[in-house]
Structures are given as C-alpha cells and as structure tokens.
Amino acid sequence: MVLDTNGSLGVLVGFDGSDHAIRALQWGAAEAWRRGVPVTVITAFTVPRAISGYTDSTTEMTGRSLAREGAEETLAEAREILRDFPGEATFHVEYGDAAGVLVAHSPNAEIAVVGARGLGGFIGRVLGSVSSALPAHSACPAVVIGRSYEFTTEGDDPWISSDERPVVVGMDSSHGSKYAALRAAEVAAHHQVPLRVVMAVPPLDGALMWYPELGPRNDERERRRQELEDRLQIVVRWLSEHFEHLVISCAVIDGLPVEVLREETHKSQLTVVGTRGRGGLASALLGSTSSSLLMHAAGPVMVVPESEDPRMPDDDHAAAHAPLR
Numbered sequence: 001m002v003l004d005t006n007g008s009l010g011v012l013v014g015f016d017g018s019d020h021a022i023r024a025l026q027w028g029a030a031e032a033w034r035r036g037v038p039v040t041v042i043t044a045f046t047v048p049r050a051i052s053g054y055t056d057s058t059t060e061m062t063g064r065s066l067a068r069e070g071a072e073e074t075l076a077e078a079r080e081i082l083r084d085f086p087g088e089a090t091f092h093v094e095y096g097d098a099a100g101v102l103v104a105h106s107p108n109a110e111i112a113v114v115g116a117r118g119l120g121g122f123i124g125r126v127l128g129s130v131s132s133a134l135p136a137h138s139a140c141p142a143v144v145i146g147r148s149y150e151f152t153t154e155g156d157d158p159w160i161s162s163d164e165r166p167v168v169v170g171m172d173s174s175h176g177s178k179y180a181a182l183r184a185a186e187v188a189a190h191h192q193v194p195l196r197v198v199m200a201v202p203p204l205d206g207a208l209m210w211y212p213e214l215g216p217r218n219d220e221r222e223r224r225r226q227e228l229e230d231r232l233q234i235v236v237r238w239l240s241e242h243f244e245h246l247v248i249s250c251a252v253i254d255g256l257p258v259e260v261l262r263e264e265t266h267k268s269q270l271t272v273v274g275t276r277g278r279g280g281l282a283s284a285l286l287g288s289t290s291s292s293l294l295m296h297a298a299g300p301v302m303v304v305p306e307s308e309d310p311r312m313p314d315d316d317h318a319a320a321h322a323p324l325r
Contacts, residue, residue, distance in 0.1 A: 010037030010088075012109035012140075014044070014102050014130060017074040020115025024145040025078055027300060028113035029085050031143075033159040034190045037110060038088040041078045044098040045071035068093060085159065099133035107139040111302070116146040116294070131294065135275065135303035141183055143270070143302045144294050161269070166194040166249075168268040170261045170289070171235060176274030176306035178313065181235065183304045184272035185243045191269070194247040195239070198264055199232055200257040201225060228252045242311050258292045265297040272302045 013028035015021045025041065032039035045067045071093045082089050094101045106112050114131050135142040154162040169184035171177045181197060188195040232250040239248055253260045265271045273290045290303050 008037065009040040009105060009109040011035070011039045012102065012105055012112040013039060013041045013078075014098060014112070014114040014134075015041050015074065015078045016043060016098070016115075017077050018115055018117065020117050020145060020147055022081060022115075023147070023149045023151065024113045024115040024143075025081055026151040027143070027145050027149065028111075029082055029087070029089065030151065030159050030161055031111065031113070031190075032089075033085070033087045035110065036087075038090060039082070039085070040105075040109070041075065041082075041089065041091045042094055042101060042105070043071045043075045043078070043092075044094050044096055044101040046095065046097060068095075087159075099130045099137075102130070102134050103137045103139075106134075106137075106142075109140045111141045111143055112138050113143045113145065116144050132291070135290065135294065138303075138305060141272075141302050141304045143300055144297075145300050146297060148298055149300055161191070163191075163269040164193055165267060165269040166196045167191065167270045167272065168196045168198055168261070168264045169272040170257060170264075171197055171199045171232065172257075173231075174274065175312075176304070178235070179307055179309060180272050180274040180304040181239060182242070182309055182311060183302070184270075185239050185246060185248070187270060187272070187302070189243055189246050193269065194249060195243075196264070196268065197232055197235055197239075197248065197250040198260060199228055199250075199252050200260040201228065201252055201254050202256055225252055238313055258289045258296075261289065261293050262296050262298070265293070265299045265301065268299060270300050270302055271297060272304060275303055275305050 011028045011032035013025050015025055028041075029039045047065060047067045075091050075093055079091055096104075102112055102114070112134060114134055116131050131144045135144065152162050153160060167184050167188040169177075169181045171181060185195050229250070229252045232252060236248045236250050240246070255263075261271055261273065271293070273293060275290060290301075294301055294303070
C-alpha cells in the first residue's frame with residue numbers, strides 16, 4: 001500500500017522486529033487507540049551498494065529484492081502482533097534510511113514511536129542510530145521505548161494500559177519546555193493520570209564547594225529556590241486553565257537536570273522533555289539533557305520539538321517565570 005502523505009498518519013511507529021520495536025509497537029498502538037487516531041507502522045529497508053554475490057539492482061526501490069522480501073516478512077510480524085487491535089492500522093514497507101523515512105513522514109503524524117535499539121535499519125549501540133536521530137529531527141513529538149517497558153492491561157479493553165503513574169515533564173524557563181509541558185498535559189489527559197512538572201536546581205560546582213564564600217549564602221539560595229517554586233506554581237495555574245480536570249503538581253528538586261529526570265523515569269509512565277532548552281534542559285540540536293536521558297531512562301521518553309500554540313503564555317506571563325540571573 002502506498003503511504004498517503006496528505007492525510008494524518010496518527011501514531012507513526014518504526015518497526016524492525018526487535019524486542020524494543022515490539023514494545024514500541026504495543027505502546028504506539030495503545031496510544032493511537034486512546035487518541036482515536038490510526039496507527040501507521042513502517043518498516044524501512046536499503047540495499048547495500050556492493051555485496052558479493054548479490055544480483056538484485058541496488059537502486060530498485062519498488063521491484064522484488066531479498067531486502068524488500070525481508071522487510072515484508074518483518075512487517076508481517078507487526079500485523080500478527082496487532083491482529084486483535086480494534087482501531088485503524090496500516091502497514092507499509094519503504095525504501096530508504098529508517099530515520100530519514102520516519103523524519104520525512106513526521107509532519108503528518110501526531111507522534112512518532114521507535115524502540116531504543118533495534119536490528120538492521122532501526123538499530124544502534126547503547127542508543128540506536130534511529131532513536132538518536134528521530135528525536136533530533138522529527139517534526140512531531142518522538143517517543144523512545146526501551147526494553148524495560150512492559151505493556152500491562154486490566155479490565156475489558158486489552159488496549160488500555162492499567163499504568164496509573166503520572167506523566168512527568170522537565171521544565172526550565174525556555175519556550176520549548178513550555179510547549180513540551182502542553183504536550184505532556186495532553187498525554188496525561190488522554191491517559192487520565194496526573195501531570196507532574198519538575199524543575200532541577202543544579203548543585204554548587206566544585207569551586208564553590210571549596211570556596212563557599214564566593215557563592216550565595218544558604219538563605220539566599222533558599223530564597224531563590226522559593227522563587228522557582230512560585231514560578232512553577234504559575235506554570236501549574238496556566239496549564240490548569242487549559243486542562244480543567246487534570247491533576248497537576250510541581251516540584252523543584254536539587255540535582256543535575258539529567259539525574260533528576262532519570263530518577264523520575266522510574267516513577268512515571270512517560271517522561272517529557274523539549275529538544276532544546278535553556279541552561280539545564282538543553283544545548284544543541286538535541287539538548288544535552290534530552291540526549292543523555294534517552295540513553296539512561298528507565299521508561300518511555302517523549303522529546304517534543306519547539307513549536308507555537310495559541311495556548312502558550314504571552315510575553316507578560318512568560319516574564320513572570322523568566323530565569324533567575
């Protein structure tokens with residue numbers, strides 16, 4: 001089936017048959033079912049330019065080849081896993097680099113989902129090449145699912161997860177983290193679980209440990225901490241305006257952002273960060289915190305690209321929780 005790039009792909013899942021990919025497929029299908037959107041499953045393949053004894057054309061994208069046949073066999077596994085899925089599901093084999101294929105389709109998807117590591121096209125090392133590239137370049141939020149994820153259900157609907165843990169979002173003062181908070185709130189509302197908004201306060205660096213007189217006094221540090229907590233309360237009130245029935249809490253936690261969020265992944269069903277942030281929660285194309293978190297998370301992580309939304313706070317509101325200098 002030719003993939004329709006003009007319509008909504010719903011939840012886009014990259015599948016290669018690996019253990020991580022199976023978990024990503026389960027998570028993605030369940031998310032699509034909750035949202036009432038399709039799940040679109042893609043397996044990508046390429047043909048190496050020079051393989052001894054390989055007789056198929058290396059540039060053939062639509063004809064029969066061993067690589068395409070292998071991809072179709074892999075996709076058949078996905079069909080079997082979703083054989084009882086009650087929602088709309090489509091399955092596609094595409095020629096090309098796996099990350100590139102998913103990124104190309106991401107503008108037409110609500111979210112894109114991959115396993116942390118995989119086989120062949122959807123593979124990697126500690127963190128797979130696709131699960132590294134997709135969050136950095138995707139036009140929609142990208143979710144990375146690791147081996148530790150277990151899909152658990154109870155009750156009459158086998159595609160509704162029984163996980164009641166909160167959704168956690170890591171905040172700093174950047175525009176991107178506010179947008180990530182909106183997307184995190186949407187997920188929490190769909191899952192009917194609380195949203196937890198977390199901000200990290202990095203510890204004193206080594207120089208200040210040796211020369212504390214150069215740093216802020218304890219009372220000054222506590223005052224600044226209280227101001228951060230007050231600013232998070234502003235964020236909570238802003239989100240509550242748009243998600244009236246969502247239970248939202250917040251916490252300012254001592255520690256490096258990546259360490260704080262890594263710990264949160266043990267206690268949440270999904271941890272959400274922006275691709276880039278300010279200070280603790282970002283740096284380059286994919287922020288240092290988000291990239292490190294993807295490698296060491298104990299649960300699913302959603303990376304949200306920066307975008308605009310009419311619900312975003314105006315400049316005056318944003319100034320009310322600007323970073324402390």
